[in-house]
Amino acid sequence: ECAVSGVHGANRLGGNSLLEGAYFGKIAGKEAAKSAYRKEYLPVDYAEVEKDMNLVEFVLKGESRFNINAIRKSLGTMLFENAGVFRDVSSLGNAISYTAYLRGKLYGLACVNKEKENNVELSSILEFRNALLIAEALANTAYKREESRGVHFRDDFPRQDNKHFKAASYIRKMGKEFMDIRFESMEEIDIWHTIKKYLLQQKG
Structure with missing residues (x-):
């Protein structure tokens, strides 16, 4: 859902995204298999592994304060x-504030069930942490994009603004409280060249 392929323009509704996922997923799978066969592995970042292990331990051993x-x-x-089909500066501001409020509750999201194996509660909490991060990215990016394009519609900015926003959105998490959001011109994205080259290779 976060891909910048442009196959369907700015339209990322269900049916279109399923088609893209099936087609490009097949390509990605083939390329991943080739890479695995060649054993082109990146070195393991053990600092990241340890960070994830510590998070799991925190969720398992912490005191559960919220359901x-x-x-x-x-x-x-x-x-x-607030961030559905109809959006404006007020509703998106509410969404940003609420995601920040929920982030403040993460310290109290821990397991009642302390088992490590087959723990559905543990999976749910870890999935929620990821979902909250995506929600923050969605709300902040929609807030910054002061136009309407494809399925992104804003009541307060109902028209496209190609001068400022004919671009892909890029979000980078900067610490716990800040997201760096920038818009990169679609002309600068080389993805179509890569796709065309791959398809020509398959035909050959």
Whole structure:
């Protein structure tokens, strides 16, 4: 869902994204298999591994203060109401504030079930942490993109703005509180050259 292929323009609704996922997923799978066969492995970043292990231990051993099902449902409801089909500066501001509020509750999201194996609660909490990160990226990027394009529609900016926003959105997490968001011109993206080259190789 975060791909910048442009196959369907700015339209990323369900049917189109499924088609893209099936087609380019097949290509990605073939290339991954070739890479694995050649054993082109990147070195393991053990600092990142240790960080993830520490997070799992924290979620397992910490004190549970909030219900994961309730807090996960509240995130979905908030996004539907504030960052769904109809958006404006006020609703997106609400979404950003609420994701920050939920991030402040992560310290109290821990398992009641302390088992390491087959722990659905552990999986749910870890998945929620990832979902919250995506929600933050979505809300902040939609807030910054002051135009309407494809399925991104803003009541307060109903027209396209090609001068400022004919571009792909790039988000980088900077620490716990800040996201760096920039818009890179589509003309600068070399993805179509790569796709065309791959397809020509397959025909040959």
